[in-house]
Amino acid sequence: NAGVMQNPRHLVRRRGQEARLRCSPMKGHSHVYWYRQLPEEGLKFMVYLQKENIIDESGMPKERFSAEFPKEGPSILRIQQVVRGDSAAYFCASSPAGGGQPQHFGDGTRLSIL
Amino acid sequence: DQQVKQNSPSLSVQEGRISILNCDYTNSMFDYFLWYKKYPAEGPTFLISISSIKDKNEDGRFTVFLNKSAKHLSLHIVPSQPGDSAVYFCAARFTGGGNKLTFGTGTQLKVEL
Numbered sequence: 001n002a003g004v005m006q007n008p009r010h011l012v013r014r015r016g017q018e019a020r021l022r023c024s025p026m027k028g029h030s031h032v033y034w035y036r037q038l039p040e041e042g043l044k045f046m047v048y049l050q051k052e053n054i055i056d057e058s059g060m061p062k063e064r065f066s067a068e069f070p071k072e073g074p075s076i077l078r079i080q081q082v083v084r085g086d087s088a089a090y091f092c093a094s095s096p097a098g099g100g101q102p103q104h105f106g107d108g109t110r111l112s113i114l
Numbered sequence: 115d116q117q118v119k120q121n122s123p124s125l126s127v128q129e130g131r132i133s134i135l136n137c138d139y140t141n142s143m144f145d146y147f148l149w150y151k152k153y154p155a156e157g158p159t160f161l162i163s164i165s166s167i168k169d170k171n172e173d174g175r176f177t178v179f180l181n182k183s184a185k186h187l188s189l190h191i192v193p194s195q196p197g198d199s200a201v202y203f204c205a206a207r208f209t210g211g212g213n214k215l216t217f218g219t220g221t222q223l224k225v226e227l
Contacts, residue, residue: 006157042118042203042219045214048213091158093157095213103160105157105158107155108156
């Protein structure tokens with residue numbers, strides 16, 4: 001499967017714990033995007049990364065959330081000290097270039113906070 | 115501030131008929147529009163897109179129409195099939211906006227036998 005791979009598919013955390021969500025882009029894609037979908041809502045942009053660079057983090061909450069896309073390995077979305085309101089589906093997408101190419105999505109990580 | 119709006123949360127159509135899904139936007143800077151289809155527990159799948167320099171784009175059973183003056187686009191599916199039952203999201207971006215997509219809230223399409 002050469003698609004966008006996200007893991008885990010489901011993640012349960014207690015309030016105050018850390019959540020780490022991983023995303024491996026499609027082969028040949030160097031741009032990664034993270035989106036969050038709350039129940040009954042559309043996807044909301046969080047952050048756009050290239051290898052070792054954050055290009056646009058205008059959708060990221062100012063506290064507790066961070067993202068990286070290292071030279072080697074998957075992109076990581078990290079949520080520290082999770083709260084109930086962080087419960088959502090988190091989708092990763094990738095594209096081969098910064099513009100003009102549709103983004104292709106993974107199947108998401110469903111984060112539940114107890 | 116919902117810049118991309120899909121005002122119909124759901125739509126039911128009979129198999130073989132046309133499905134028309136609508137989308138409105140408020141940001142006149144948007145210059146590229148996409149439709150994604152989403153099944154439960156899966157990620158969105160890209161369907162079709164259109165640049166603002168065009169008013170129509172067709173791919174098999176799917177056609178997207180863009181009316182820039184009305185800030186409105188629509189997705190036509192002809193003929194509709196039961197496998198088309200899914201949530202359809204309209205999305206938009208603009209040049210210089212970093213390729214981030216702004217999504218509508220989705221329309222649940224149900225194609226009935």
